[in-house]
Amino acid sequence: MKVFGIDVIKGSVRSRTRRPVYALARVEDGEILDVEEVTGFRLQRLLAAEKPDILAVDSIQEIAADRNELYAFLQALPPATKLVQVTGGERTESLGKVAARYNISFNKFDPYAEARTTARVAALGAGVEVIAFENTTDIVVSRHRSPGRGGWSQNRYIRKIHGGVMQKAREIEGQLRSAGLDYEKKETKAFGGYSRVAFRVKAPREMVPVHSSRGADVQVRVTGKELDRIRFEPLSSRPRYLIVGLDPGTTTGIAAVDLDGNLVLLTSSRQMTMSDIIEELYHAGKPLIIASDVHEMPYSVEKIRRAFNAIPYTPKQSLSVEAKYDLTASFTYMNDHERDALSAALDAYRSLQNKFRNIVKRVQPGVDLDEVRARVLRGQPLDAVLADLQGAPARPKEEEPAAPIPERPIEDERVMALDGMVKRLRSYVQELEEEIRERDREIDRLRQDLRRARSATERKIRRDAELATKDATIESLREQLRGERRRSRQLKKRLERMRKVEKIEISEGYTPLKVLDSLTRDGVRSLQEGVGISSGDILYVPRTHGWGRGVVKDLAETGVRALVINGEGPDPHLVRVAREVNLPLLPAETVRPNIQGRTGAAKTDAIEEAIREWEEEQKEFRREEEAKRVEYLFKEYRSEREKEVRRGG
Known part of the structure; x- marks a missing residue:
């Protein structure tokens, strides 16, 4: 590897x-x-x-x-x-x-x-592997150059590029089929072939037999599909060994440290069953030692120890409160149960520190110390463990030679050694003090540079803020100016139309007409904004489809004199509504208007004649309506009399 x-x-x-x-x-x-x-x-x-x-x-x-x-x-x-x-x-x-x-x-x-x-x-x-992509790979085959505007041979040039994309896509598709991979393909057709072909392969990037490349006409881009969040997966599936302390009872306290004494887990709960405790420890690591803070291990702790086949540990005598405080002084816990569990784990770790130090002295660099310590604690000889992990045969045990008894050092030599150490330490202290003074000078210089940089940055920020404000004001004024210009153009057009209508009114023998595009509120609003509608106007309506009762009433209330209706015959309902509000409807074939754009004109005599005919018909309509009303009242009266006669009989 x-x-x-x-x-x-x-x-x-x-x-x-x-x-x-x-x-x-x-x-x-x-x-x-x-x-x-x-x-x-x-x-x-x-x-x-x-x-x-x-x-x-x-x-x-x-x-x-x-x-x-x-x-x-x-x-x-x-x-x-x-x-x-x-x-x-x-x-x-x-x-x-x-x-x-x-x-x-x-x-x-x-x-x-x-x-x-x-x-x-x-x-x-x-360590952990950093994973950022799903088990899906995207392959995009596309053009590497733009066809451009071209010349005489432009079509042949485009066919060459798109044909190259199609050929490369077929080669990649053949490779995916040969590898037995599932994929989805999306093609973008173009003149002479394809301009783009996208494959979505259901496999991780390392399994896809295609790599990113660039050619003269075609490029291939292979990318993995990104995860929403970076994921970390441990390289080694083996969990870390733990020394676990348990404090059973109504509230269960759990503490776990690794074989270096670092805290891994510390929690407590009133609602934890034995299976919950086992699951919590399983997620934290692999318990190697299960410890208790009392001399006799409780039965519930023993059951959990058996579940993990862990090594039991109990102190020679139950730990006192003072000893627990000393052991857990450098840690933070929430209650006494967590403190007791943590003190049990730390007491077990403290009892193994000397053995761990001896193991470290005899193990060469590059060997997993946790695995060595775990096997030694389970009873395997250190030489056999090292031989197994390093792949070398175990050395036979030899009798260790008796350690020589060191002679008592001479007092003078000890004093000389201490004097030399003192001199070296004083020299080292002087070097450190000089280094501190140099660091202080460097810090002062950097602070001055920082103050200058901050002042320059603040000035630039203020200037940029002022410029941004002025730019925003200028842009707002420009937008207002553009709006006013648009409004001015609209008013000019409206003024021209009104002058045109005024000229028609001045001419003898003709009456001006204003064109109402449709008998709807939108049509009325458009005419009001364009030419204007005032009392006494006569409006020409080229089509009545989509008319509304409210629009007719609004026009009558405005004081419009009459409506000139185009078509074979108006809607009977429209005629009834117009007669109810007394708004004359004049047929276009009688008036014969001359329409030009939004305005027009008709002979005054024809309009007056049509209005007189409408008024005659209007009188007849009112007589009929009055007769209907009287007849209705008579029927109502007769009905009421019949009811009284029945009640009296």
């Missing part, structure tokens, strides 16, 4: 001027090959050329400033290369803690050492 480990030497992905420079360490089959300094661009070239199994980082923020950059970086990785964050996923820890689990030490201030360590722990299975 080939692993790349990187760490930032200088620069940052968030800087526009100082791009990051990385220390790159290559590890293959557990051996460090080399370490070199590379830029971000060269790192991408090396990843594409060598295609390592893992690219390991201690933080994804070193390669991407935000979510979009991270998606772009993962998209550019070779399909078979995993991006691994060795310090964890949602909950991270320091690289030093991760390396300590494998008995690896390094210089934290050396980027090359950090790159080597990152690669080594990733090769050993530490």
Whole structure:
């Protein structure tokens, strides 16, 4: 397995001027090959050329400033290369803690050492894989050049490009069928072939036998479908070993620490059953030791220990309250039950610290310390465990030689050694003080630069704000000016129409007509805005479809003298409504109007004659209506008399 480990030497992905420079360490089959300094661009070239199994980082923020950059970086990785964050996923820890689990030490201030360590722990299975894409891959085949405006051979040129897209799409479709992958295809037809073909393959990117490419006429882009949220999956499926402390009772307290003494879980509840406790511990890790704070382990704690086949631990005598406070002084807990559970776990860890230190001294770097300690605690010899994990035969046990009794040191030599130590410490203190003074001077200089930069930035912000306000005011005034210009043009047109009507009124023997497009409220509103409607006007209505009773009444109330109706004959209902509101309807064939645009004219004699005929008919209509009303009243009276006669009989 080939692993790349990187760490930032200088620069940052968030800087526009100082791009990051990385220390790159290559590890293959557990051996460090080399370490070199590379830029971000060269790192991408090396990843594409060598295609390592893992690219390991201690933080994804070193390669991407935000979510979009991270998606772009993962998209550019070779399909078979995993991006691994060795310090964890949602909950991270320091690289030093991760390396300590494998008995690896390094210089934290050396980027090359950090790159080597990152690669080594990733090769050993530490960290989580960063997953940003679903198990779906999109393949888009499209034109690599635009056809443009063209010349004499434009059609042949376009056929060549679209034919190339179609040919490439068929090749890719054949590869997908040969690989046995399910896919969906969407084609965009064009002159001579296709301008774009999109495949959605139901497989992860590393299983798709197609790669992004660019040709003279055709380009292929292979991308994974992005997840809504970045997901982290551990490289190793083995859970971490835990030392668990339990405090049973009405309220159950649960505490768990790892084999380095770090708190992993601390909770309590009044409603937890035994299955709930087991599930909680199962999600936290693999309990190696189940501990109690009393000398006799309670039966409920023993049942949970048997469920995990864990090692029991009880103190020689039950822990006192003072001892519990001492053990848990550096931790925060919510109640006494959590305190008791945590003190039991920490007491078990404290009893094993010396054994763990001896194990660390005898284990070589690069071995999983947790696995070694767990096997030793379960009774396996250390040599056999190391031989099993490192793949070497176990050494036969030899009698350890008796440790020589050291001679008592001479007092003078001890004094001389202490004097030398004091001198070295004083020299070191002077160096530190000088470094502190240099740092203070640097801080003062940076503060001055910061104040100058802030004042310049504030001035620029105020100037930009003023300019933005003035620009907004100018734009608002321009919009008002455009509106006023539009209104002026409309008023000019309306004035011209009114002058035209006025000229017709002045001419002898003719009466002006105003054209009402339709007998609807929209038509009335349009005429009112265009020419205007006033009392005594005669309106010409070319069509009466969609007329409304309210419109007719509104025109009568406005004082319109008459309506000239075009057509073979108006709607009888319209005629009735007009007679009810006393609004004359004049037939166009009688008046014979001359219409030009929104205005027209008709002979005054013809209009007066038509109005006289309407009024004669109107008198007849009113007589009929009066007769109907009298007849109705008579019928009502006779009906009431018949009812009285019946009641009297």
